[in-house]
Amino acid sequence: MERILTNDFSWSRSRDEKFRECLRAYYLHYYRSWGGWELDAPADIRRLYILKKLSNRYSWAGSVVHDSIRHFLLGMRFGRSIDGARMIDRAHGLMRQDYVHSRSKSYWSEPYRRHFRGLVEHEYTERIEAEEWKRNWENARAALTWFFSYRPRLFVRVFVPRDDLRGAIRSIRRDPNFGRGM
DSSP: OOOOOOOOOOOOHHHHHHHHHOHHHHHIIIIITTTTTSTTSOHHHHHHHHHHHOBOHHHHHHHHHHHHHHHHHHHHHTTOOEEHHHHHHHHHHHHHHHHHHHHTTGGGTSOOBTTBOOBHHHHTTOOOOHHHHHHHHHHHHHHHHHHHHHSHHHHHHHHSOGGGHHHHHHTEEOOTTTTSOO
């Protein structure tokens, strides 16, 4: 049986803030853009939906970091061996692909990734130097390096049931040089 999405009223702090800030913005964000994820949606609805889904470069980098850590924790839950250096490489590759997708503004014509549409910097052709984009990646890399160098065992101890702890800790594969000058 197919599940039908409906745009029912709900309340959250962010919705309440937008409602109090500007009724028109609230309407456009939560109601008028509904259905804009469909490629054949009316142009104005599609435009509203796409624009509200764009991220800035800082929140984008943070999302990639969070997704990488989430992927790690889910892997640990299921007993997979996780290599931090490979996770960082994966995040870097993902950010490069995202950047290319966004820079070409492909988000207007094709879906790409569920949690990423494009970047406001590209949509509004903001002039961002290459060094700034590199710095954005370096910040994400530093956060992931910090996590994978020091925190996995702590997270495993907190989130893995005591009976499974020994096997989970053994499954953390670490390069002996990982975290040294990375």
